[in-house]
Amino acid sequence: MSQGMGANVRSDDGGSGMADRSVDEQKALSRERFAPRASDYRESAPHAAGPDLDLLVAWLEPKPAEHALDVATGGGHVALALARTGADVDACDLTPEMLDAAAALLAANDCTAAFAVGEADALPYADASFDIVACRIAAHHFPDAPAFFAEVMRVLKPGGRFGFQDQTLPPEPTSAVFNDTFERVRDASHNQSYSKEGWITLIERAGLHVERHELVDKQLDFAEWTQRQGCDDACIGELCQMMDEAPAGMRRWLEPEWEDGELVAFRNRHLVVLARKP
Numbered sequence: 372m373s374q375g376m377g378a379n380v381r382s383d384d385g386g387s388g389m390a391d392r393s394v395d396e397q398k399a400l401s402r403e404r405f406a407p408r409a410s411d412y413r414e415s416a417p418h419a420a421g422p423d424l425d426l427l428v429a430w431l432e433p434k435p436a437e438h439a440l441d442v443a444t445g446g447g448h449v450a451l452a453l454a455r456t457g458a459d460v461d462a463c464d465l466t467p468e469m470l471d472a473a474a475a476l477l478a479a480n481d482c483t484a485a486f487a488v489g490e491a492d493a494l495p496y497a498d499a500s501f502d503i504v505a506c507r508i509a510a511h512h513f514p515d516a517p518a519f520f521a522e523v524m525r526v527l528k529p530g531g532r533f534g535f536q537d538q539t540l541p542p543e544p545t546s547a548v549f550n551d552t553f554e555r556v557r558d559a560s561h562n563q564s565y566s567k568e569g570w571i572t573l574i575e576r577a578g579l580h581v582e583r584h585e586l587v588d589k590q591l592d593f594a595e596w597t598q599r600q601g602c603d604d605a606c607i608g609e610l611c612q613m614m615d616e617a618p619a620g621m622r623r624w625l626e627p628e629w630e631d632g633e634l635v636a637f638r639n640r641h642l643v644v645l646a647r648k649p
């Protein structure tokens with residue numbers, strides 16, 4: 372049954388307050404957008420590697436035989452990094468095609484994990500069953516981020532670590548709204564991001580204790596970024612025009628690069644967090 376979007380869209384949480392879909396509509400849209408693009412996300416350079424992924428896994432300090440969960444595993448890059456440390460890995464995602472792509476990535480690297488279809492706000496795992504939970508570059512799709520963080524709290528063992536990463540919004544409210552709108556023009560299943568403070572507030576409200584956090588820049592190639600979501604010429608034109616007319620605060624945040632009048636790249640500022648269940 373569909374539910375309203377609830378408190379997660381309040382702009383005083385550090386979000387843009389823009390999402391206007393039911394929970395079920397948001398999930399259906401994510402599945403629809405990601406199913407045909409599973410192999411593109413597995414091959415995507417900014418997802419496959421980077422100092423952000425290295426930092427996330429280093430902060431989590433996985434140990435052999437520890438039980439780790441990667442939520443919204445996508446192409447499986449966090450699951451693979453965790454499995455390589457000898458951890459016993461579970462990985463879930465809303466989109467079955469993504470799980471197939473992730474399983475193929477791990478198999479090609481002689482690693483294994485247990486894959487399951489699972490929604491971030493209703494994780495299909497028992498209470499207190501994981502030493503580690505990770506979630507990277509996915510929560511901006513979730514229809515109910517507070518419900519997701521509550522689920523992380525539930526499935527972690529006491530003392531368990533949570534590694535979180537996602538994009539952040541610029542500080543000025545107008546630029547923040549513009550930023551999320553820009554993202555939704557490229558990928559309608561983008562629900563909402565939060566500011567650095569907004570994400571941290573939501574994580575702490577769930578009862579997790581944030582121990583470390585850092586902003587890590589990710590440079591995005593505009594052509595690759597639009598191709599990955601199958602943007603047509605009209606969509607690409609709209610995105611270029613939006614960036615050209617964007618509020619100064621958004622341009623300062625994204626630092627767009629232009630060549631001969633063409634948008635070629637911009638920067639995303641990702642928040643990496645290590646939190647612990649008391």
Ligand SMILES: C[S@@+](CC[C@H](N)C(=O)[O-])C[C@H]1O[C@@H](n2cnc3c(N)ncnc32)[C@H](O)[C@@H]1O
Nearest residue numbers: 401418443444445465466469490491507509512
């Ligand atoms: C960009 S990909 C994830 C990237 C991946 N974690 C990585 O580090 O490369 C976003 C993923 O979130 C999944 N997703 C979106 N909404 C979800 C939800 N409510 N519950 C679980 N997974 C969700 C999508 O199916 C998609 O695979």
